[in-house]
Amino acid sequence: MGRNDDMDSIRRMSGLATPMALRVAVTLGLPDRLRDDNASAGELAAELAVAPVALELLLSHLATLGVVEPTPTGYRTTEYGANLCADADNGLVDLLHLDTAGGRAELAFVELAHSITTGRAAYPHRYGQEFWSDLADYSHLRESFDRQMTHRIREQIPQIVAGFDWSRFSTIVDVGGGQGSVLAAILAAHPRIHGHLVDLEPTATRARHVFSTHGLDGRTQITAGSFFDSLPAGADAYLLVDILHDWDDEHAHSIVNRCVEAAHPTGRVLVIEPVGGVRATSEFDLAMLVIFGGRERRIAEFRALTAPHGLVLDTITDLTDQRVLLEFRLTAD
Numbered sequence: 001m002g003r004n005d006d007m008d009s010i011r012r013m014s015g016l017a018t019p020m021a022l023r024v025a026v027t028l029g030l031p032d033r034l035r036d037d038n039a040s041a042g043e044l045a046a047e048l049a050v051a052p053v054a055l056e057l058l059l060s061h062l063a064t065l066g067v068v069e070p071t072p073t074g075y076r077t078t079e080y081g082a083n084l085c086a087d088a089d090n091g092l093v094d095l096l097h098l099d100t101a102g103g104r105a106e107l108a109f110v111e112l113a114h115s116i117t118t119g120r121a122a123y124p125h126r127y128g129q130e131f132w133s134d135l136a137d138y139s140h141l142r143e144s145f146d147r148q149m150t151h152r153i154r155e156q157i158p159q160i161v162a163g164f165d166w167s168r169f170s171t172i173v174d175v176g177g178g179q180g181s182v183l184a185a186i187l188a189a190h191p192r193i194h195g196h197l198v199d200l201e202p203t204a205t206r207a208r209h210v211f212s213t214h215g216l217d218g219r220t221q222i223t224a225g226s227f228f229d230s231l232p233a234g235a236d237a238y239l240l241v242d243i244l245h246d247w248d249d250e251h252a253h254s255i256v257n258r259c260v261e262a263a264h265p266t267g268r269v270l271v272i273e274p275v276g277g278v279r280a281t282s283e284f285d286l287a288m289l290v291i292f293g294g295r296e297r298r299i300a301e302f303r304a305l306t307a308p309h310g311l312v313l314d315t316i317t318d319l320t321d322q323r324v325l326l327e328f329r330l331t332a333d
């Protein structure tokens, strides 16, 4: 590669125009609006109450990207651009729309320098309060986040169920289990296991519907509450799927401590995450820092996090191309 190619590639990687153009296009619903019916920038601007000249500039850049294409009377969405439509079922809208939890959180990257300087989340620096507080205050953000979480793990669930011997547990407490899709799949595959999901409202109530849909009412319990409070006691497995990476060390210690306090003496703490150095991408690692002040911990960091609570790392299972399962037992076991 020549020097000019290098410069071009760096400019392409660092330009903010395209990422923002895609986000604004999705937020305005342009891919949906232009899918079956082409329209001019003027017509669209009137419909959407936006500035016509500015919208033309945006559409023109979207045409450069191949998201829309010019027609004799305006623009229409291309097949490629249809990936950005609300019904594409690929999770993209929840990542890009500026008024979803994911889309909003990603913009905290503008404050990355704050995170690098302080080691703390950029999200509260940008928005005035933590991510989870925003979810509690704005139901549409919570709804979009729950949708995004359910979607992101959907295709990995069969490997999570098949890749580990769940049958040796009688009760699994899914700590921060979201809408329950992982626990439901494990229980559906293992008719003798009981499940107990802990998450905040209204997510906990949504999990109730998921369990009912799977015919699991008789084997599931739900606690609507915080995993910083006491967890359901006496189970033989405490499952943390993508939980610890959302938190700095102080909070992660509290969550681990709650699991250990509650666990049966022969119980296990099972962590499923994109472990650093094994399955985590550097980009996602930064996202955890910027949004939550967390990170994708490495194996050694997990040992350091859990050892003070009497946990020993027993097994490491490569579950999916994105996630690893770390099984911890209590030293007394």
Ligand SMILES: C[S@@+](CC[C@H](N)C(=O)[O-])C[C@H]1O[C@@H](n2cnc3c(N)ncnc32)[C@H](O)[C@@H]1O
Pocket: 132, 149, 150, 153, 175, 176, 177, 178, 179, 182, 198, 199, 200, 203, 225, 226, 227, 228, 240, 241, 242, 243, 246
């Ligand atoms: C990254 S999501 C993972 C959800 C689920 N484990 C999964 O893999 O789909 C993190 C979850 O932690 C929950 N959460 C955040 N703070 C919590 C708290 N203080 N108590 C209980 N759950 C909490 C969120 O509501 C969310 O469902």
